[in-house]
Amino acid sequence: MTESPAPPATQPRSTSSPTAHVSARSVAAACAASGRFALAIIGPGALGLHFAARLEGVVPVALIARDAAAAARLRAGVEVDGRGFRPQAFGPEQAPEADWVIVLVKAGDTATAAATASRMRPLGVLSLQNGLTGELLRAHCAAPRVDQGITTEGAYRERGDRGDRVHPSGAGETLVPPGFEAVAELLVRAGLRARVAPDIAHARLAKLLVNAAINPLAALFRVPNGALLDPPHRVLLDTLVREALPVLRAQGLDLDEAAALARVHAVAHATATNRASMLQDMLAGRRTEIDAITGALLRMAADRAVDLPAHRAVHTLVCALEP
Ligand SMILES: NC(=O)c1ccc[n+]([C@@H]2O[C@H](COP(=O)([O-])OP(=O)(O)OC[C@H]3O[C@@H](n4cnc5c(N)ncnc54)[C@H](OP(=O)(O)O)[C@@H]3O)[C@@H](O)[C@H]2O)c1
Incomplete structure (x- = not known):
């Protein structure tokens, strides 16, 4: 939950799709008849x-x-x-066909989820996970998008x-790539x-910066x-931002150092009382998403023969503390 404030709108919030112009009831009826979900x-x-x-x-999901077994527990309420x-709710083996699939497993479960998504014969599969999981998803998922x-x-x-x-912990904004108008x-x-x-x-890189720092x-x-x-953590926070920035800028992130620091500070301030998902995972003895976040950044840096010692250190420490 270290999410960054979304960048300014570049397009009206409402997009048009054929799905938008039919009622939830008619979509539900069509879905029931075909066994295929929207x-x-x-x-x-x-x-x-x-x-x-x-x-x-709005739509049968x-x-x-x-x-x-987990699906049966969910169906019970x-x-x-x-x-x-x-x-x-369905188990992976019973997953029905669906037009659009949103992946919201933790990053470490992406490959398995991608295989399930492929079997659902979707038009498109959209990850809204933290970290960079798009490539992994593409590698394991056969879908047009x-x-x-x-x-x-x-x-x-x-x-x-x-x-x-489940408790909502703050309304935010969801940004989807072109081609996913129907999902938006x-x-x-x-x-x-x-x-x-x-x-x-750009939005993904900005979010990666925030997540990799916080x-x-x-x-x-x-x-x-x-x-x-606050001290003493602040010096490390700013070090992680400064160290990551040249690599992310080379990937296309259009933020100078002052703007990058301001963005990370603003998210830390706006989510001041939140416990980051990586902290929650660690306290619960679960695997964290460090590899999809800091690991992804380190791989980008390695491709450019750049060393990021502070990020390498936090990556090593978090991995050492994982179960
Ligand atoms: N929560 C937030 O506020 C938030 C905000 C922005 C982004 N995100 C990102 O969204 C993603 C999901 O986060 P979350 O907080 O919702 O995580 P979560 O509460 O841990 O939920 C993940 C769910 O996926 C299930 N799962 C694992 N492998 C699966 C598989 N192969 N097939 C089907 N289901 C599977 C898990 O089952 P088990 O319970 O059995 O493990 C769990 O129910 C993460 O990448 C996170 O960083 C979260």
Whole structure:
């Protein structure tokens, strides 16, 4: 949850697609008749359930869980934003066909989710994960369109004896690449802020900068994001930003040092009380997304024969502390 504020709009929020002009009821009827869903979400965690619950009533959504048992638990009901929600959940082997698939598993589960997505014979597969997962997704997924957007929507999951509860943790914006107009339209109809971003590559790099600076430090120091703005953490935060910037600029990030620092500080400030997802993963003994975030940055740097010692150090430390 170290998400960056979205860059300024380059296109109206509402996009047009054939899907937009038919009612939810008629889409549901067509879906029931064909067995094919207009939209599926792979990964019924915090964000997947948040999106699915918001989309209920707009379009039938197939929610694909890790396995059939997890899908059955979801069908029995889960609490999202204080309300009961009974999703149309499936295990990967029972996943129905779907026009559009959103991938919201953690980065380490991308390859498995991509294989599931391929079997759903979609028009397009869209990752809204943190880190750079687009290439991995493309490598394992056969679909006419496979790409990565970004989202600054926030949600967290509370696991309890009586099932999971998902709480939204801040309204954000979802940017999707050109070609995914239909997905943006559905999200907008669900009351979420979403738009097509022709400059999606830039948005991904800006988000990578923010995540690579905030996430590992929050996890290593076990502090909420806002604490990184104060000594002694601040010097490390700014070091990570300054060190990453030349590599990200060479990839196309159009931010000078002052703007890059300001962007990271603004996100740390806006999410001051949030615990970054990497911190939550580490506290829960789960694998983190360090490889899709800092690892991706280090691979970019290696391609340019650039060393990033501070990022290499935090990568090593986070990996050493993972289960
Ligand atoms: N949460 C946020 O506020 C937020 C904001 C922006 C971006 N993101 C990004 O969105 C992605 C998802 O985050 P999250 O917080 O929603 O994670 P999460 O709560 O851990 O949810 C991931 C879900 O995917 C399931 N899963 C794992 N492998 C699967 C597979 N092969 N097939 C189907 N489902 C599978 C997990 O099942 P188990 O429960 O069995 O592990 C879990 O339900 C991450 O990349 C994250 O960085 C999150």
